[in-house]
Amino acid sequence: MEKGKDDITSKRVTLAEAPSFARTLLIMKSIILAYAQTLILASLFVLLLTSCSPILANLSTDPQPIKSYIFVTANPQPTATPFQPVRITPTQLPTLTAYSTSTQVPTNTPIPTQTEPIPPTDIPSVTPPAAPTSPPPAAVERPQYSISLLFDYAGHAATVSETVIYPNRSGEALSTINLAVNSNLWSGVFALQTISINDQTWGNYSLTGQWLTINLDMPLQPGQAIKIGVGYQLTLPYSSAKFENFGYTARQTNLIDWYPFVPPYKNGQWLLPDPYPYGENLVYEKADFRINLTFADPANQPVVAASAPSTLENGNLVYKLNNARNFTISASSDYLVSSADANGVTIYNYYFPSDANAAAMVLELTRMSVNTYSTEFGNYPHTTLTVCETDLNDGLETDGLYFLASSFYRAYDGSVTNNLSTIAVHETAHQWWYGAIANNQATEPWLDEALATYSEHVFYEDNYPSLLNWWWNFRIYSHSPSGAVDSRLYDTGTFRGYVNAVYFDGAIFLQSLRDRIGDDAFFAFLRDYFTRSNGRIVTADDFFAILDLHTSTDISDLTNKFFLYR
Numbered sequence: 245m246e247k248g249k250d251d252i253t254s255k256r257v258t259l260a261e262a263p264s265f266a267r268t269l270l271i272m273k274s275i276i277l278a279y280a281q282t283l284i285l286a287s288l289f290v291l292l293l294t295s296c297s298p299i300l301a302n303l304s305t306d307p308q309p310i311k312s313y314i315f316v317t318a319n320p321q322p323t324a325t326p327f328q329p330v331r332i333t334p335t336q337l338p339t340l341t342a343y344s345t346s347t348q349v350p351t352n353t354p355i356p357t358q359t360e361p362i363p364p365t366d367i368p369s370v371t372p373p374a375a376p377t378s379p380p381p382a383a384v385e386r387p388q389y390s391i392s393l394l395f396d397y398a399g400h401a402a403t404v405s406e407t408v409i410y411p412n413r414s415g416e417a418l419s420t421i422n423l424a425v426n427s428n429l430w431s432g433v434f435a436l437q438t439i440s441i442n443d444q445t446w447g448n449y450s451l452t453g454q455w456l457t458i459n460l461d462m463p464l465q466p467g468q469a470i471k472i473g474v475g476y477q478l479t480l481p482y483s484s485a486k487f488e489n490f491g492y493t494a495r496q497t498n499l500i501d502w503y504p505f506v507p508p509y510k511n512g513q514w515l516l517p518d519p520y521p522y523g524e525n526l527v528y529e530k531a532d533f534r535i536n537l538t539f540a541d542p543a544n545q546p547v548v549a550a551s552a553p554s555t556l557e558n559g560n561l562v563y564k565l566n567n568a569r570n571f572t573i574s575a576s577s578d579y580l581v582s583s584a585d586a587n588g589v590t591i592y593n594y595y596f597p598s599d600a601n602a603a604a605m606v607l608e609l610t611r612m613s614v615n616t617y618s619t620e621f622g623n624y625p626h627t628t629l630t631v632c633e634t635d636l637n638d639g640l641e642t643d644g645l646y647f648l649a650s651s652f653y654r655a656y657d658g659s660v661t662n663n664l665s666t667i668a669v670h671e672t673a674h675q676w677w678y679g680a681i682a683n684n685q686a687t688e689p690w691l692d693e694a695l696a697t698y699s700e701h702v703f704y705e706d707n708y709p710s711l712l713n714w715w716w717n718f719r720i721y722s723h724s725p726s727g728a729v730d731s732r733l734y735d736t737g738t739f740r741g742y743v744n745a746v747y748f749d750g751a752i753f754l755q756s757l758r759d760r761i762g763d764d765a766f767f768a769f770l771r772d773y774f775t776r777s778n779g780r781i782v783t784a785d786d787f788f789a790i791l792d793l794h795t796s797t798d799i800s801d802l803t804n805k806f807f808l809y810r
């Protein structure tokens with residue numbers, strides 16, 4: 245249901261109307277900062293009531309969570325200035341032509357589109373992707389992923405044949421192509437079998453940590469496209485450490501960032517920030533996905549949730565999702581599923597049988613959130629949104645699918661004043677701030693996290709306005725937030741400090757900005773920011789440049805107060 249702007253505006257409260265002790269906290273921020281490290285260390289032992297990173301509770305309870313990662317510093321092209329990326333001025337793309345290797349494929353010959361199956365070693369053959377058979381790479385406007393996944397659910401393993409048609413839209417000749425291999429951050433999980441370039445077996449590559457670097461024998465020119473084949477096996481990790489959602493538990497397998505993908509290439513560098521245990525670090529270009537899923541044991545298939553609905557083709561589950569950041573799969577033999585409609589967007593809700601009542605609330609809040617954010621910010625970019633109850637901590641967003649912790653379902657009290665509700669609303673907001681509009685999650689995480697957190701405020705404001713003071717106290721001020729809103733993922737040292745600065749001080753900054761420029765300018769800005777940035781990877785410079793179009797009010801004191809790098 246849409247709400248009129250006047251109705252919404254009449255319900256809004258300003259920070260000045262927030263509880264007086266909260267304002268006092270803001271004033272005392274400088275004092276709190278002096279004791280921030282002490283507070284942060286102490287608060288590591290307090291349950292974190294937040295979202296989008298699954299690990300805080302385990303920092304104190306799991307003695308070896310960080311050992312799940314193989315930390316790497318193997319950025320082959322490290323460069324500085326992650327805070328000065330390009331603005332979002334659209335660039336005219338040249339007509340794409342096919343990339344050719346110097347040895348095998350004649351120049352200007354369209355890249356063959358037939359995919360060779362990757363011979364498996366210990367489980368049955370993978371059915372080669374049925375598509376694409378056309379169009380040729382010259383017509384490709386964004387990366388095309390065609391992935392054939394043979395999933396051994398009971399054996400916690402997979403054999404994968406992946407094809408990427410990658411267009412070079414960087415404006416530079418690329419002598420190397422890098423792929424992000426998140427699954428290679430675990431020992432013994434990612435087993436690379438074959439690499440091919442334009443269907444020719446390719447041996448000139450290296451795999452170090454999350455970097456798969458393919459060296460070309462002639463540069464990929466701007467406007468050209470290249471076909472990259474990757475064959476590999478996954479031996480999935482057990483997620484007992486609750487450190488990452490990737491892997492399996494006793495009743496669930498989550499395939500998140502499970503396939504190598506080409507990260508964005510901007511200003512001469514590949515945007516593949518180092519991993520960090522306190523949060524998400526990856527940056528995603530929009531791409532098109534086609535996933536062909538088969539099971540090693542077809543008679544015992546689990547229920548599969550995914551970023552897009554499936555169709556059945558020749559006995560295989562086929563998923564197609566265009567213009568998305570990534571593609572996620574969650575499977576469980578225990579899943580039940582319900583659905584709802586949000587003005588044409590179908591919400592699929594996967595949950596475990598013992599949590600049916602809480603799941604019903606999750607479905608309803610997600611439906612309401614999609615309606616609220618579509619009205620306030622802009623249309624949801626896909627036709628479906630999937631929610632998955634997960635054994636792991638907190639919440640986690642991916643494009644078209646988000647996870648929500650079982651612990652929230654079990655603690656559900658029948659109200660909307662709890663973590664189940666706030667985090668469901670928060671994760672839904674990430675479909676706008678993360679999915680539709682992306683950012684460098686490592687260097688400017690506030691661009692998605694502060695906006696997703698403040699979107700919780702917008703949701704309660706529009707749907708439960710009497711609960712706004714509760715929201716501020718429960719969600720924000722109870723944590724005594726402090727720290728620079730534009731802290732990088734690596735700056736704060738603890739997850740508590742990271743969340744307090746980026747999420748919670750970020751929400752206070754956005755409220756302060758709104759109070760300063762007024763409701764009309766603030767929401768006009770948010771809608772314009774969404775419209776102009778939809779599909780792009782934005783920076784703080786973009787955020788403030790678009791803001792400048794909607795207000796001439798001086799906010800320099802706010803940026804000085806809340807930001808470190810402005």
Ligand SMILES: [Zn+2]
Nearest residue numbers: 295296693696
């Ligand atoms: Zn978040």
